[in-house]
Each structure stands twice: as structure tokens, then as C-alpha cells.
Ligand SMILES: Nc1ncnc2c1ncn2[C@@H]1O[C@H](COP(=O)(O)OP(=O)(O)OP(=O)(O)O)[C@@H](O)[C@H]1O
């Protein structure tokens with residue numbers, strides 16, 4: 219390991235274009251050993267592109283790239299890994315039909331006698347790694363169906379097992395909440411204390427200021443500044459990031475709350491959630507709060523029909539919604555922006571316009587209008603509102619920045635004009651500037667009478683946006699709190715089901 223304070227990773231005026239798109243104009247970053255360096259910037263600023271160059275996934279068009287003082291050029295991700303660089307991506311990249319252990323040791327299985335893969339040794343090493351990270355995960359289970367939080371932990375375990383000297387985490391906490399974040403930070407600090415160089419990308423400023431010692435700001439593909447955390451403030455960083463004043467977050471406007479739109483009664487799913495009953499009325503924003511793993515997303519998935527349930531009913535506008543049929547839910551007037559947008563929300567191989575218009579394709583085709591221009595017409599206004607930064611609407615969604623992919627999924631559902639919109643982690647991965655736009659949009663939709671069921675792990679978002687907070691703890695609704703009574707304490711108490719939790 220290099221001495222603390224020595225420069226481990228250095229990028230100087232690195233350039234990268236994808237055809238006409240200049241993703242990186244001048245990316246610079248200097249990271250020292252024994253330090254945690256934050257890299258911040260708006261959606262599409264070029265952070266992930268820079269990281270992918272370091273990872274050997276992309277090759278730079280120009281500029282310098284030095285590792286421990288030596289110029290390097292990685293032609294593959296394997297070359298970058300061999301040089302001691304580990305990257306944890308924004309979107310976990312596990313193979314669903316392989317076990318946790320197989321994913322962990324992908325491409326470097328220990329080989330025992332007779333050149334057979336030594337599974338026992340692998341499972342043991344996996345267990346040891348997880349216990350170092352303070353998690354209990356069955357190394358033998360398949361990766362399929364793991365929560366994003368668990369998938370992320372596996373990626374981190376993988377990096378640690380590779381004994382990397384440079385560890386880059388691209389929004390590792392986006393899908394984690396409280397406890398998991400604390401655990402991750404404890405691990406990150408111990409890796410720093412061992413003299414490794416860490417790069418941490420996040421849109422959450424509290425985390426940047428809590429964890430990191432240095433921060434580099436990027437804007438529009440360019441390096442803006444590097445400051446010691448102790449010598450700057452969140453406000454200063456934000457203004458460097460966006461180059462303008464940011465509108466107030468959570469612009470909640472009062473809406474007229476009308477008739478019940480969604481009625482959920484006695485919903486049961488063995489081992490997942492129990493006796494879940496609630497209503498969402500027209501114009502109302504109801505938040506499902508709670509810890510990651512409490513069952514919030516599972517309830518949402520059951521309501522929308524992605525997953526089945528054992529008992530109970532879901533009623534929309536007075537009509538029973540057939541279980542286990544997202545199609546029936548859509549027809550009844552539901553929209554659903556899922557948590558894991560990569561897997562569930564976005565047809566990544568399709569163009570932006572196609573994605574935005576996919577849901578209303580049937581309507582368009584009935585009119586004999588499935589043409590690219592019809593798609594663009596349908597998609598244009600919504601993408602514009604969400605400030606999806608793409609050069610052209612027919613750009614492929616796979617090449618969009620993480621935050622922009624999210625916006626496309628939201629836009630896609632808005633195009634269906636649902637009477638109930640279920641939205642799981644609405645602003646995950648979305649930068650501060652656009653976050654207030656998404657909040658304003660949700661608030662406006664409620665103002666027009668849409669019923670909104672929002673799941674959020676960000677307490678300020680829950681308290682800022684919701685008319686009513688339903689707290690989920692271990693698969694049960696443990697509290698139903700009115701906006702006026704919702705405080706961090708009342709929500710967290712019910713979320714951890716300690717004293718004072720409502721029945
Ligand atoms: N393979 C690609 N082909 C074309 N354009 C790309 C490709 N990869 C990235 N881009 C574009 O480059 C720009 C920078 O994207 P990047 O993913 O680096 O942003 P980011 O800073 O990581 O944003 P976010 O905070 O949303 O994750 C974006 O405009 C993006 O659409």
C-alpha cells in the first residue's frame with residue numbers, strides 16, 4: 219500500500235466523446251492514498267464516464283491518466299482490476315442466476331485438487347467477508363431477488379476481496395438507508411485508515427460532508443474545483459455544481475383532497491407483509507416510510523400486481539383490481555415507477571422516446587400512428603419538463619446518465635395519465651437541482667387530483683412531501699401519521715417499532 223498522502227490516482231484534462239456527445243470535456247481528479255474523495259456534479263456532469271475510464275470500460279480520447287505516478291492505459295476492465303482498482307457501479311451488475319458466492323468470485327474461482335472449483339472454500343471466504351462488513355447473507359443463495367442494498371454489499375465485498383488500492387464507489391448509498399449507510403461508512407473509513415484511496419460519488423450532501431475529506435466538483439463534463447471538506451460548505455458546493463441558485467426543495471402546494479382512489483384492505487402475503495389496509499385519496503400524497511427491507515416496496519408491487527398476495531383486496535376508483543396482473547392495474551388507472559428502474563422500469567435497449575411512449579403505444583397504434591414522430595410527439599413535452607438532458611430524443615437509454623434514466627421512467631408513466639401513481643424512491647440518484655423539479659411535479663400532479671403513493675427512504679422527502687405518512691415496520695403498518703404530526707421522531711419511532719408506535 220502506498221504511503222498516506224501520496225497521490226494514488228490522477229486524471230488530468232481527460233476527454234471522452236461518444237459520437238456527437240461530448241461526455242467529458244476536461245475531467246481532472248487527484249486522489250491521495252488514505253483519503254476519501256468526493257466527486258459531485260449534476261446528472262450528466264460526466265462523473266460516471268470518468269469512473270468508467272478509470273475502470274478500463276472506456277478508453278479516453280485525450281488527457282493524462284496516472285496511477286501511483288505512472289502513466290496508464292487500460293484496454294479492459296481486467297487490466298484496471300489487475301492494477302488494483304475496484305469500481306462499484308451505480309447500478310449493481312450481478313448475475314441473477316448465479317449464487318452470491320459465484321458472483322463474488324466471478325472469474326477468479328479458487329481451484330482445488332483435480333482443478334475442481336473449491337466451492338466450500340469459496341463459501342467460507344464469502345461468509346468471512348460478509349461478517350467483516352457486518353452483514354448476514356447466505357452465500358449459497360441465488361443473486362436473483364436480492365434487494366439493491368444486498369447487491370451493493372456483494373459488490374463492496376468483491377472489491378475488498380480484491381484488495382484494491384483504489385476503490386471507487388459510484389452512488390453506493392443511493393439504495394441504502396440509515397443503518398446500511400452507517401455500516402458502509404464504517405467500512406469505508408477502515409479502508410481509508412489502511413491507506414487506500416477512495417472515491418465516493420453521491421448526490422447526498424450530508425453524506426459527502428460526513429464521510430469525505432476532499433471534494434471535487436464537475437459541471438458539464440468539466441472540472442470545476444477541488445476543496446478540503448473542512449474549508450467549504452454545502453451551499454458553496456451546490457452553487458459550483460449548478461452555476462445558479464437552486465429552488466427550494468419540497469415545494470409542497472396544498473391540494474384539495476377528494477374521494478378515495480386506492481383502497482387496500484387486509485392485504486396479506488405470508489412472510490412478507492400482514493394485514494395491510496390503507497387508502498389514498500384523490501389529490502393526496504401518501505408516503506410509505508420505514509427502513510429498507512420493511513416491506514414497503516413489496517406492498518407497492520403487490521398493489522400494482524407485479525407480485526401476488528394470499529388474501530385481501532385492492533380497489534381502484536371503486537372497482538376491484540385483479541391480483542397479479544400489472545396489465546389490469548394499468549387498465550384500471552395505476553402507474554408504477556419501481557425502485558429498481560434498471561431491471562423493472564426501463565427498456566434499456568430502446569430509445570428514450572420509445573421508452574417514454576411505450577405505455578401509450580397501444581393508444582397510438584389504435585390510431586395507426588406508431589411512427590417515430592408520433593413517439594417523439596408523445597414523449598417530447600414530458601421529457602422536457604423533467605429536463606432529461608439528451609442531445610436527441612432517439613438516444614438510447616443505456617447511454618444516458620443514471621439520473622437521466624430515472625427521469626425517463628417517470629416520464630413514461632406520466633404519459634399514461636394514471637389516477638394513482640405509485641412511485642418508489644422518486645428522487646434516488648437525482649441531483650439537487652432536478653430533485654426540486656421532481657418534487658414540484660409530484661406536487662402539481664396531486665394538485666390536479668392524482669392520488670400519489672410514494673415510497674421514500676429519505677426522511678426529509680417524506681416529511682416535506684406527504685399529506686399522510688404510513689410507517690411500515692416488519693411488514694405491518696405501525697403508524698398512520700398526519701402531515702401536521704409527522705416529525706423525524708414520530709416516523710423513526712414507528713419505523714423501529716419501539717415505544718409509542720401506534721397500533
Ligand atoms: N455510452 C455513451 N454513449 C453516449 N453518450 C453517453 C454514453 N455514456 C454517457 N453518455 C453521456 O455523457 C454524459 C455524462 O454522463 P455520465 O453518466 O458520466 O453522468 P453522471 O455525472 O454520472 O450523471 P448521474 O449523476 O446522472 O449519474 C451524459 O450526457 C450521457 O448521456
Ligand SMILES: [Mg+2]
Nearest residue numbers: 266308619620
Ligand atoms: Mg452517474
